Amino acid sequence: MKIALALIGAASAAVLALPAQAAQDDSSCFLTRDMRNHTVGSDHTLYFDVGGRSVWRAEMSNNCLAGSTSSDPIVLRDRGGMGRICHKIDLDVGVRGMRCIVDSLAKLTPAEVAALPRKMKP
Secondary structure: OHHHHHHHHHHHHHHHHHHHHHHHHHOOOEEHHHEEEEEEOOOOEEEEEEOOOEEEEEEEOOOOOOOOOOOOOEEEEEOOOOOEEOOHHHEEEEEOOEEEOEEEEEEOOHHHHHHOOHHHOO
16 A cells, blocks of 8 residues: 555655746747747858847758858748657758758857857848
């Protein structure tokens, strides 16, 4: 009986910890409605501002950004239709009618943002 109660107690503690973990994961996600300015860093790199609070970097596996400038319209949308981006697979990027293949997606640290050249900051 004591073992069963201990297991129930451990399971309850795990369930209570779930909301805290979910809240932590929210910092690695953003809403498409909060996306603001963007900067083309290279043929493979796109930086974008999220709500004036963070800068994200999307690396493309193809050179879909070749010849693009930061003033070109870039189509950024979520594939799931919920407006929430948490993983590279969630993000659909297109420019000049060409679809980009997102290879990686990362939220930059304040130090990484500060290290960006002025022209690269979105």
